[in-house]
Amino acid sequence: MNKQLIDPFGRTVEYIRLSVTDRCDLRCFYCLPGDYRDFSEPEEWLSFDEIERVIRAFTTLGVRRVRVTGGEPLVRKNLPTLVTQLSNISGLDDLSLRTNAVGLSRQATALKTAGISRINVSLDSLRPERFKDITKGNLDKVISGLMTAKQAGFSPIKINMVIMKGVNDDEVEDMIEFCIEHDFTLRFIETMPVGDTGRSATSYYLSLQDVKNRLAERYELIPGVMPGGGPARYVQVAGTSLRIGFITPISQHFCETCNRVRLAVDGTLYLCLGQEHKFEFRPLLRAGISDSDLLEAARTAITLKPERHEFLEKPQQVVRFMARTGG
Numbered sequence: 001m002n003k004q005l006i007d008p009f010g011r012t013v014e015y016i017r018l019s020v021t022d023r024c025d026l027r028c029f030y031c032l033p034g035d036y037r038d039f040s041e042p043e044e045w046l047s048f049d050e051i052e053r054v055i056r057a058f059t060t061l062g063v064r065r066v067r068v069t070g071g072e073p074l075v076r077k078n079l080p081t082l083v084t085q086l087s088n089i090s091g092l093d094d095l096s097l098r099t100n101a102v103g104l105s106r107q108a109t110a111l112k113t114a115g116i117s118r119i120n121v122s123l124d125s126l127r128p129e130r131f132k133d134i135t136k137g138n139l140d141k142v143i144s145g146l147m148t149a150k151q152a153g154f155s156p157i158k159i160n161m162v163i164m165k166g167v168n169d170d171e172v173e174d175m176i177e178f179c180i181e182h183d184f185t186l187r188f189i190e191t192m193p194v195g196d197t198g199r200s201a202t203s204y205y206l207s208l209q210d211v212k213n214r215l216a217e218r219y220e221l222i223p224g225v226m227p228g229g230g231p232a233r234y235v236q237v238a239g240t241s242l243r244i245g246f247i248t249p250i251s252q253h254f255c256e257t258c259n260r261v262r263l264a265v266d267g268t269l270y271l272c273l274g275q276e277h278k279f280e281f282r283p284l285l286r287a288g289i290s291d292s293d294l295l296e297a298a299r300t301a302i303t304l305k306p307e308r309h310e311f312l313e314k315p316q317q318v319v320r321f322m323a324r325t326g327g
């Protein structure tokens with residue numbers, strides 16, 4: 001059996017973003033509308049056993065890495081139980097979590113014990129009022145979640161900051177100092193036109209090339225460190241252990257090296273963050289598909305992966321909100 005998933009453009013798919021809920025306890029203005037209610041219903045959610053089956057099938061075909069995301073993954077009940085199930089899948093080498101950290105002080109230790117090795121935390125501002133304006137949430141909870149995660153031994157902890165002109169671009173240096181102090185890795189992200197909210201937020205778009213040029217005036221940035229399995233292009237800040245990754249889907253897209261697909265909580269596999277190409281696993285699972293047919297279905301799904309996103313050419317393209325696939 002061929003143990004690799006190769007898409008029509010010759011790219012090997014070895015990474016799944018796994019959304020365990022589309023619900024979130026924050027309302028970042030560029031992600032989900034404040035009054036959004038159109039979440040998927042619990043009967044549509046894949047059960048933990050269904051998720052395990054799909055991930056097991058993909059792992060059999062060469063997927064090595066899974067990042068648990070949402071919505072906000074920590075609002076899915078009993079998440080550590082799912083993590084334990086996934087961490088027992090042989091061949092899955094890397095199980096990580098993407099979270100807003102609001103609930104992390106309660107769950108960090110249980111998630112570490114269950115098998116999450118690395119976490120990425122979204123944090124757009126270190127100023128309580130501004131954080132509230134952006135997310136409607138409470139910064140104290142996030143900081144305490146982060147500190148609990150640090151104590152629990154997660155390493156590395158990566159901070160993801162969406163940079164928006166006139167919103168938080170004046171905090172880039174503060175975030176750098178914060179990450180140096182706590183030994184976190186920092187990643188900057190450009191706003192993307194995903195959903196109506198994401199499209200409105202592109203009025204705050206700032207090219208990360210400009211941010212990098214600005215930082216280069218103040219810091220010595222050593223390029224090329226830590227080539228990860230993902231899209232971030234890293235630099236190291238000389239004289240510190242800080243690494244900064246730039247994720248530039250708009251100013252310099254990285255589709256030619258895309259190695260990932262995204263499984264939504266209702267069993268829809270999205271083949272690209274910037275396109276609507278998809279494959280539905282839930283009907284197959286609930287119709288009692290066999291393990292061997294599930295492998296075939298996974299292979300078929302990958303044949304649908306498009307070449308690239310078209311955020312610039314067709315910004316209206318993606319109607320779903322980012323909370324559906326978790327970034």
Ligand code: SAM
Nearest residue numbers: 031071072098099100122191192198322326327
């Ligand atoms: N709740 C988790 C979190 O906060 O990390 C996971 C889901 S959240 C949708 C994943 C990431 O997508 C967050 O870092 C968020 O800032 C980012 N995001 C949401 N909408 C975006 C947009 N329009 N452009 C760029 N990033 C976006």
